[in-house]
Amino acid sequence: MHAFSGGATSATAVAVPPSLALPVIEDAFPRRLHPYWPRLQENTRRWLLEKRLMPPDKVREYADNLCYTDLMAGYYLGAPDDVLQAIADYSAWFFVWDDRHDRDIVHGRPEDWRRLRQRLHTALDAPEDHLHHKDALVAAFADSVLRLYAFLPAAWNQRFARHFHEVIEAYDREFANRVAGRVPGVEEYLALRRLTFAHWIWTDLLEPSAGCQLPDAVRKNPAFRRAALLSQEFAAWYNDLCSLPKEIAGDEVHNLGISLITHSGLTLEEAVEELRRRIENCIAEFIEAEREAMEFAGELDDGSVRGKELSAAVRTCVGNMRNWFSTVYWFHHESGRYMVDTWEDRSTPPYVNNEAAGEK
Structure with missing residues (x-):
């Protein structure tokens, strides 16, 4: 049951x-x-169709049930409507890109992936030149990035681009690992996961949501940065916990549980226990980091206009870091993306297009 009311607490029957x-x-x-949220869902569904990111029949049947807009609407509270719409469309694109990456691996299409990887790097630096690209995934990426670039100054855009270039390269490393059947060690995996889960991208997007580009001294403050990292680590590790059984069944190599089993000699049951321990510690540590980050926000308010602005922006960002915990948690239990037992073929998500895509 969805109970989405104007920013109010909502119950769930899941x-x-x-x-x-x-x-x-x-x-x-x-x-x-x-x-x-209701208009967000409608508009993102329309955008998926207009940008040809999913076939019309799959949009009709699966888009709402995938809950991509629910995830973003539960995170970036207080964002202006146009900012939230741009973020939600970009997020929907990200999931479709993740599916293309997966299908290129499953169906042995390394050249298609190499071509796409290069095009995304290029489109990230010059999105206005790629709005009509023949590969719908590249064109939609250019559209979403160009819209995100409109909200804050050029320095934010450059940081976002730098962070996403790193995400693309991390996806390439994951591609190579999966093709080779190589399970990364625990520490290597944790570092790679911070990039494939795009920790710093979702953190960057807190700023246009708050209507303020944060200076480096604020973003890199230890309390603020620790709270941001912990909120994202929770999401990545909880995703691994939820995905572990199906990823073991599918001979996956990228999951913290699989790294623990392979390199730390844990049994499946012990790996699940260790994942839960890390996740629960992460929540407890966030609560402490949140308190310190809010104290930091208070210190920024020195009575000046700028000080009040920065203090309010940090409070908004940290409040939304907290929102990430609940929205990620419920997303995993409501989205059709994780309801593997309902799929006709457990190895093939019903909402993906298995054909090779893009200009050859």
């Missing part, structure tokens, strides 16, 4: 399996959603 249940999230991290 049953969470005991092995994945986190009572602290359900009790201490109330779920709220942006009041723009």
